[in-house]
Every structure is written in structure tokens, then in C-alpha cells.
Amino acid sequence: MLFRKVAIVGVGLIGGSLGAALKSRKLAEEVHGIGYRSCTLAEARQRGCIDDFTIDVAEGVQQADLVIIATPVSLIVEKAREIALSIPKGCIVTDVGSTKKLITDQLDEVFAGKALFVGSHPMAGSEKRGATNASKDLFDGALCILTQTPNTNEAAIEQVLEMWRGVGAITRVMKAADHDRRVALASHVPHVVAAGVVNVQTDDSLECAASGFADATRIAASDPQLWSGICLDNAREILAGIDVLTKELASVRAIIERGDEQALFERLRRASQRRRSWEEAKGKPET
Amino acid sequence: MLFRKVAIVGVGLIGGSLGAALKSRKLAEEVHGIGYRSCTLAEARQRGCIDDFTIDVAEGVQQADLVIIATPVSLIVEKAREIALSIPKGCIVTDVGSTKKLITDQLDEVFAGKALFVGSHPMAGSEKRGATNASKDLFDGALCILTQTPNTNEAAIEQVLEMWRGVGAITRVMKAADHDRRVALASHVPHVVAAGVVNVQTDDSLECAASGFADATRIAASDPQLWSGICLDNAREILAGIDVLTKELASVRAIIERGDEQALFERLRRASQRRRSWEEAKGKPET
Numbered sequence: 001m002l003f004r005k006v007a008i009v010g011v012g013l014i015g016g017s018l019g020a021a022l023k024s025r026k027l028a029e030e031v032h033g034i035g036y037r038s039c040t041l042a043e044a045r046q047r048g049c050i051d052d053f054t055i056d057v058a059e060g061v062q063q064a065d066l067v068i069i070a071t072p073v074s075l076i077v078e079k080a081r082e083i084a085l086s087i088p089k090g091c092i093v094t095d096v097g098s099t100k101k102l103i104t105d106q107l108d109e110v111f112a113g114k115a116l117f118v119g120s121h122p123m124a125g126s127e128k129r130g131a132t133n134a135s136k137d138l139f140d141g142a143l144c145i146l147t148q149t150p151n152t153n154e155a156a157i158e159q160v161l162e163m164w165r166g167v168g169a170i171t172r173v174m175k176a177a178d179h180d181r182r183v184a185l186a187s188h189v190p191h192v193v194a195a196g197v198v199n200v201q202t203d204d205s206l207e208c209a210a211s212g213f214a215d216a217t218r219i220a221a222s223d224p225q226l227w228s229g230i231c232l233d234n235a236r237e238i239l240a241g242i243d244v245l246t247k248e249l250a251s252v253r254a255i256i257e258r259g260d261e262q263a264l265f266e267r268l269r270r271a272s273q274r275r276r277s278w279e280e281a282k283g284k285p286e287t
Numbered sequence: 288m289l290f291r292k293v294a295i296v297g298v299g300l301i302g303g304s305l306g307a308a309l310k311s312r313k314l315a316e317e318v319h320g321i322g323y324r325s326c327t328l329a330e331a332r333q334r335g336c337i338d339d340f341t342i343d344v345a346e347g348v349q350q351a352d353l354v355i356i357a358t359p360v361s362l363i364v365e366k367a368r369e370i371a372l373s374i375p376k377g378c379i380v381t382d383v384g385s386t387k388k389l390i391t392d393q394l395d396e397v398f399a400g401k402a403l404f405v406g407s408h409p410m411a412g413s414e415k416r417g418a419t420n421a422s423k424d425l426f427d428g429a430l431c432i433l434t435q436t437p438n439t440n441e442a443a444i445e446q447v448l449e450m451w452r453g454v455g456a457i458t459r460v461m462k463a464a465d466h467d468r469r470v471a472l473a474s475h476v477p478h479v480v481a482a483g484v485v486n487v488q489t490d491d492s493l494e495c496a497a498s499g500f501a502d503a504t505r506i507a508a509s510d511p512q513l514w515s516g517i518c519l520d521n522a523r524e525i526l527a528g529i530d531v532l533t534k535e536l537a538s539v540r541a542i543i544e545r546g547d548e549q550a551l552f553e554r555l556r557r558a559s560q561r562r563r564s565w566e567e568a569k570g571k572p573e574t
Contacts, residue, residue: 210410
């Protein structure tokens with residue numbers, strides 16, 4: 001057993017799936033859920049995501065050796081402050097937020113001298129929500145990025161790495177600022193763009209949408225509350241990403257307008273080749 | 288049997304899959320492939336896509352009652368002129384091009400008084416290419432748009448509709464110009480954008496790309512030759528679509544920059560809701 005008692009704060013799709021994965025892979029003796037609503041927590045327990053639950057944070061984190069904050073990004077810092085009031089000394093804390101710089105800076109401070117914080121971002125999940133859609137295999141083959149700061153405890157990050165690998169994830173460690181810049185381009189901007197592609201459709205054009213549209217916009221169906229939080233939290237990097245993409249679109253637009261077949265082919269060929277290389281390299285462990 | 292002899296000009300992913308579908312569903316007595324290279328045609332025959340093949344167009348269309356032009360968009364008109372020289376009088380001709388206005392205008396003229404042309408656009412296929420990836424089930428549940436002009440023969444369009452329905456497609460009939468406008472927004476612009484999203488990635492950011500990126504950019508891996516042809520053929524509508532999307536992105540950018548949580552939530556909520564409604568309505572027959 002990697003952990004004796006794990007407390008998961010926020011038992012939604014990610015928290016619930018992680019609980020189920022920890023239990024099924026025997027990485028924790030007990031998994032406790034902490035949330036707002038007993039009925040959804042009871043459902044999560046029934047689905048095998050957690051062993052027990054409470055709506056009282058202080059009670060939930062008692063004697064835990066790992067606390068996982070799995071709320072939406074916009075609630076993580078607030079929840080961390082509450083947890084810090086009663087967390088057992090030396091307990092490891094991680095979060096699962098899709099942005100990392102602001103969260104890491106603040107949680108490092110909130111838990112300083114109290115608990116050992118390590119930031120995590122499991123890049124799993126989907127447009128589905130809630131513990132009702134939880135799956136113990138959600139992290140199988142998924143990328144999970146951990147953040148390291150000068151304050152990060154070495155033993156704690158090793159434990160958290162072991163947990164993510166234990167549930168099947170491929171792990172990378174980087175600085176929070178690097179995470180935010182890279183993930184803005186690779187995940188946040190594509191989300192904003194997918195929502196834009198949906199929003200510019202007319203009722204007429206939607207009738208002509210097929211499998212390409214389905215793939216390209218699947219992420220646009222994601223939880224708007226969660227994603228507005230992410231966009232505002234990582235605003236600076238996302239704005240930079242939107243600017244780069246807008247420039248790229250303007251450049252392709254000019255190529256199409258002047259009917260430059262060779263330049264257009266070259267642009268599309270580069271995208272096709274990069275996308276294929278990425279697909280092939282995907283899932284290979286960090287070098 | 289719907290047709291006695293079907294000739295497919297261009298036995299790639301779409302042509303090969305259609306051949307296999309026609310054969311497996313017994314919609315044609317014989318399916319002949321016409322192409323440039325005997326070796327790829329022989330492979331298509333071996334895979335059950337066609338019964339026989341030739342590299343001679345005149346020979347291939349002899350005694351056909353349906354000719355399907357399944358070349359890339361940029362070659363359709365040229366190929367049609369060649370076919371028109373030897374097509375049996377009264378034969379039905381369709382194409383599978385992803386753009387329709389220019390093709391329909393020209394093929395109506397090319398085949399006037401010779402054969403009965405009906406434009407088709409089966410919205411199936413993927414980033415995979417060639418008859419080696421052909422599947423007899425490719426059109427199952429896929430949308431297929433047929434175009435109608437004042438010249439379109441009623442009996443011919445009925446036959447072509449019956450063929451697409453026979454291979455499992457959901458059909459719609461519209462004017463070619465309407466097709467091009469609607470499909471630019473729902474398919475062509477998303478392709479251009481997906482390629483752009485890939486091209487703006489850095490090597491660093493690609494290392495942080497996960498399942499959302501995979502979905503959003505799957506279509507960017509498509510054949511660049513095919514897609515540069517489509518973009519240039521439907522340039523006017525695609526440019527208009529890029530402009531609408533650029534405006535939408537600028538508007539979302541401004542919302543993020545000013546940190547307007549309510550407006551951002553509203554924008555993402557609208558996208559999420561529309562995407563979900565579309566998913567639910569998808570596949571329901573035309574009303």
C-alpha cells in the first residue's frame with residue numbers, strides 16, 4: 001500500500017475516477033470523499049469510487065496521509081485554505097487543476113510548514129462530468145504533469161509520482177510556469193477554439209456537420225464553469241496562444257485568397273506530418 | 288440490383304469503400320475500378336473493393352449504368368471531360384467531391400445531352416487514405432449531401448439517393464451553393480483551424496498534448512493534397528468562415544482579457560449546449 005488514508009476533496013469525474021483507480025489497484029487502504037452534497041457522495045460510494053464520505057473537511061482529512069483536491073480550478077485555493085486548518089502535519093497534498101502557476105504559488109504558501117504540497121495535472125477526463133461517469137481506468141495511458149518548485153519535498157513528489165504511475169498515467173515533471181505556457185497552447189487554446197467553431201455555426205450549417213466536426217468540437221461540450229475558471233486562471237498564456245493562432249489563420253487566409261496552391265499544400269502538409277508524428281510518439285515515456 | 292455495372296474512377300478510401308459497400312450489399316452486379324496504377328487497383332480488387340479494373344477510362348465506363356468519380360476535388364472536372372468522351376448515353380454519373388458549386392456547374396455542362404449528372408458529397412472518410420483503409424461500412428450512419436440543379440434528372444437523383452441509402456448513409460438534397468456555404472462552416476473551416484492549431488504548437492507544447500488535442504486535431508492529419516484542392520475550390524465561402532471565426536476569437540479574447548467571468552461562462556455554456564444538442568439530434572433522418 002502506497003497510502004493508508006487518502007482524502008479526496010471534490011468527488012467528480014476526476015476525483016471519483018482517481019478514488020476508484022486507487023481502490024482497484026490497491027494503492028490506498030481507505031479512500032474518503034469530501035464534498036458538498038451527501039447524495040452525490042453516497043452515489044460515488046455506491047459506484048466504488050470511495051469507501052466513505054463526509055461533508056466536513058476537518059473530519060475528512062483527519063489522519064489522512066494524502067489529500068487530493070479535485071475541485072474545479074476556481075475553487076482550489078479557497079478549499080486549500082480550509083483544508084490547511086485541520087490537515088495532519090506532514091501529510092502530502094496534491095491537486096488536479098488544469099492550470100498550475102497561480103495554484104502552485106498559493107498552495108505552496110498555504111501549506112508551508114503544515115503539509116507537503118505537490119501540484120498535479122492529470123490530462124484525462126472528457127466532456128462527461130460527475131462521479132456517475134467515473135472510471136477506474138480513466139488515467140490509463142493518460143499524461144499527468146507534476147509541478148516542482150524550490151519548496152517541493154523530494155519524498156513527497158516521489159510518492160505522488162508513484163501514485164499517478166500506479167493508476168496508469170505517464171508522468172512528466174516541470175515548473176508550473178512552463179506547464180501553463182505549454183498546456184495553454186496544447187489544451188486551453190484548442191478548447192477556446194472548439195467552442196468558437198461551435199458558436200459560429202448556423203442552424204443550417206450544423207445540419208451539414210459530420211464526423212470531422214464531431215471530433216474537432218468534442219471538447220466544446222465540456223463543463224463551461226470548469227473551463228471559464230481555467231481560462232481566467234491561465235489568461236495571460238491563453239491570450240498569447242490565441243494571438244499566435246489568429247496570426248496563423250490570417251496567414252492561411254491570405255494564402256487561400258491569393259490561390260497559392262503550393263504554399264497552402266505546404267502549410268497543410270506540415271500540419272498533417274506533425275500530427276502524425278505526434279500520434280506515433282504519443283505514450284512513449286519521457287526521455 | 289440497383290445497378291448492373293458501376294464504374295468507379297479513383298479507387299481510394301472513398302471510392303474503394305463505396306465499391307466494397309455496393310458489392311457487399313448487392314447493389315451492383317459488377318463494380319469496375321478505373322485508376323492510374325494497376326498495382327493499387329489490383330490491391331483494391333484483392334481487398335474486395337472492386338470486381339475488376341482498368342487504367343483505360345473508355346474501356347472502364349463501357350456499358351456502365353453508373354459512373355462514380357471519386358478522385359480528389361482538383362481532378363474531378365478534368366476526369367469528367369475524359370469520361371464524357373466515351374460514356375454510354377443515359378448513364379448516371381455522380382462524384383464524391385467535398386465542394387459542389389464549381390463541380391456541379393461544370394459537370395452539368397460536361398455531361399449535358401450525354402449522361403445524367405447528380406452531385407454527391409458523402410461526409411465520411413478520415414485521416415486515413417487509400418483503398419488499403421477502405422471499409423464496406425464507411426458510410427453507415429454518415430451524412431451524404433446530394434445536389435440538385437434545374438438540369439438534374441428526377442429519376443437519376445432518385446437512383447443515386449437509393450444507392451447512398453443502400454450503403455447506410457443519411458441523405459440530404461440541397462443546392463450546390465447552399466452546400467458549399469454550410470459545409471465551409473461545418474467542415475472546411477474546422478479543417479483549416481485544426482491544421483492551424485497543430486502548426487502553432489512548439490515541440491515543448493506538443494509534449495503536453497493529450498486527448499483533447501488528439502480529438503481537436505485528428506482531421507489535421509488528413510491528406511494535404513486533397514484539402515488544398517478543397518480549400519481553393521471553395522475559397523470564397525471558407526474565407527467568409529475564417530472571418531467569422533476570427534471575429535469570434537477576438538471577441539472571446541477580449542472577454543478573457545477583461546476577466547469577465549459571466550460573459551465567458553455564457554459563451555462556453557452556449558457552445559457546450561449547442562454541441563450536446565447537435566450530438567443528440569445527429570443521425571436523425573431529414574424532416
